Amino acid sequence: MSGVLRRPRIAIIGAGMSGICFGALLLRAGIDTFTIYEKSDRTGGTWRDNTYPGIACDVPSRFYQYSFARNPGWTRVMSPGAEIDAYFEKVARDTGVHDRIRFRTEVTRIDRTDHAWTVTTADGSTAEHDFVVSATGILHHPRYPDIDGLDTFAGAAFHSARWDHDAALDGRRVALIGTGSTGAQIIGDLAGRAGELVVFQRTPHWVMQIGNPEFSAFNAWLHRRFPRYDALTYHGWRLFIESFSPALLRPGLARRFARWQIKRQLRQVEDPVLREKLTPDFEPMCRRLVISSNFYDAIQRDDVTLVTTGIERIEPTGVRTTDGVLHPCDVLVLATGFDAHAYLRPIAMTGPDGRTLAEAWVDGPRAYRTVTVPGFPNFFLFMGPNSPVGNYSLVAIAEAQAGFMLGWIERWRRGEIETTAPSEAATAAYYEAVDAALPDTVWATGCTSWYVGQGGRVEVYPWTPRHFRATLATVEEDDHLTTGA
Numbered sequence: 001m002s003g004v005l006r007r008p009r010i011a012i013i014g015a016g017m018s019g020i021c022f023g024a025l026l027l028r029a030g031i032d033t034f035t036i037y038e039k040s041d042r043t044g045g046t047w048r049d050n051t052y053p054g055i056a057c058d059v060p061s062r063f064y065q066y067s068f069a070r071n072p073g074w075t076r077v078m079s080p081g082a083e084i085d086a087y088f089e090k091v092a093r094d095t096g097v098h099d100r101i102r103f104r105t106e107v108t109r110i111d112r113t114d115h116a117w118t119v120t121t122a123d124g125s126t127a128e129h130d131f132v133v134s135a136t137g138i139l140h141h142p143r144y145p146d147i148d149g150l151d152t153f154a155g156a157a158f159h160s161a162r163w164d165h166d167a168a169l170d171g172r173r174v175a176l177i178g179t180g181s182t183g184a185q186i187i188g189d190l191a192g193r194a195g196e197l198v199v200f201q202r203t204p205h206w207v208m209q210i211g212n213p214e215f216s217a218f219n220a221w222l223h224r225r226f227p228r229y230d231a232l233t234y235h236g237w238r239l240f241i242e243s244f245s246p247a248l249l250r251p252g253l254a255r256r257f258a259r260w261q262i263k264r265q266l267r268q269v270e271d272p273v274l275r276e277k278l279t280p281d282f283e284p285m286c287r288r289l290v291i292s293s294n295f296y297d298a299i300q301r302d303d304v305t306l307v308t309t310g311i312e313r314i315e316p317t318g319v320r321t322t323d324g325v326l327h328p329c330d331v332l333v334l335a336t337g338f339d340a341h342a343y344l345r346p347i348a349m350t351g352p353d354g355r356t357l358a359e360a361w362v363d364g365p366r367a368y369r370t371v372t373v374p375g376f377p378n379f380f381l382f383m384g385p386n387s388p389v390g391n392y393s394l395v396a397i398a399e400a401q402a403g404f405m406l407g408w409i410e411r412w413r414r415g416e417i418e419t420t421a422p423s424e425a426a427t428a429a430y431y432e433a434v435d436a437a438l439p440d441t442v443w444a445t446g447c448t449s450w451y452v453g454q455g456g457r458v459e460v461y462p463w464t465p466r467h468f469r470a471t472l473a474t475v476e477e478d479d480h481l482t483t484g485a
Contacts (some may be wrong), residue, residue, distance in 0.1 A: 014045060031413070058290075061078060108122050132383045138387075142334075239395065247259075363455055369472060385453070397431060
């Protein structure tokens with residue numbers, strides 16, 4: 001074995017949070033032979049695409065950041081979207097990742113030959129890579145509702161992730177479809193700005209209304225002046241977020257207390273009729289808990305109307321519900337979420353045996369320890385199936401997954417392996433353990449949500465974040481099929 005490290009050719013698909021994370025960690029490890037393919041014209045991923053009024057993170061700023069590139073200057077406890085977008089752009093530039101991004105380059109195919117992956121882009125060009133990393137995100141592909149007449153509306157109509165900033169909103173009649181996390185944030189911003197805001201709710205959500213105060217200039221100075229204090233607050237917020245794990249993962253006192261805390265929030269709604277409309281019929285936290293600083297305040301305003309009757313169709317002048325009532329509006333906003341189960345799709349991917357990723361996942365997406373897929377050597381996924389995305393920092397998840405990926409790439413660099421992929425048996429055993437743990441989790445208590453995938457299967461990690469980090473920090477040699485250099 002030579003003492004000279006090999007130089008891996010790595011393709012990273014997507015220049016959002018995960019892609020920037022992995023690029024920065026590769027550079028820190030002395031690996032600069034990677035290309036990030038980004039179909040848009042700049043970095044940011046979901047924080048680039050989502051610019052709707054009121055957008056903010058629902059995870060505290062001090063923890064929603066890279067541990068290796070902390071920002072001492074966050075302005076609020078939970079940062080507004082534009083600030084997060086600027087942070088990721090700054091990290092990409094400061095670390096040198098930005099120079100390795102191919103913008104306006106959409107990947108359409110990925111095919112494995114005997115010795116490499118061939119990446120094909122929309123312009124027909126190809127390039128060979130030793131490793132392929134999917135960093136395409138989970139809240140990326142907007143989901144549009146199947147409502148008759150949607151294309152007949154005469155005014156401005158758009159999805160929340162494709163916000164039309166030229167559309168006038170102040171003083172106008174705005175109809176909003178959807179009351180999930182995005183809808184709640186939009187309601188909190190538009191209430192009082194729109195002349196009338198009509199909110200169409202199909203399913204109510206549990207909401208935790210908490211304040212989102214600004215950080216003082218002195219607080220920012222402390223974080224800049226004392227890096228150890230800045231690191232301490234990062235880990236302090238991590239421990240605080242992780243303290244909610246018992247309520248999510250198993251029945252008991254912690255879940256009962258969390259349920260009581262969340263349900264008592266509804267007491268802020270004074271009108272009993274409105275309160276009843278806003279009361280879900282499922283367990284708190286079964287769906288993603290909506291974190292808002294002003295939802296309950298906004299929904300009770302006189303100029304905000306909550307409609308729970310089903311929508312029959314969209315007409316040129318408004319929304320008609322199944323009771324025959326036409327709700328006139330000037331602007332129509334669709335806060336109807338994303339396809340959280342698309343993963344790499346619509347990119348076509350074929351493994352060395354000719355089997356496509358779509359065929360491998362015909363019964364639902366599966367990934368060993370959320371990161372690798374049997375039959376697809378040297379292929380890694382960020383935010384793969386059953387990642388711990390339930391009210392946790394996706395940045396911390398990405399860092400843990402990146403460490404697992406980097407460990408295998410380092411072994412390739414040293415000439416210890418040529419390819420690696422998990423075995424079918426190991427993946428099946430992993431999912432037996434997952435399936436055994438899921439029934440105790442709050443996500444399996446009976447509700448529909450984007451946590452639930454094909455066949456009603458819950459696609460969330462059923463153990464603690466600490467367990468997740470430990471799992472990805474350990475390599476079980478017998479679980480993998482490797483070829484030597």
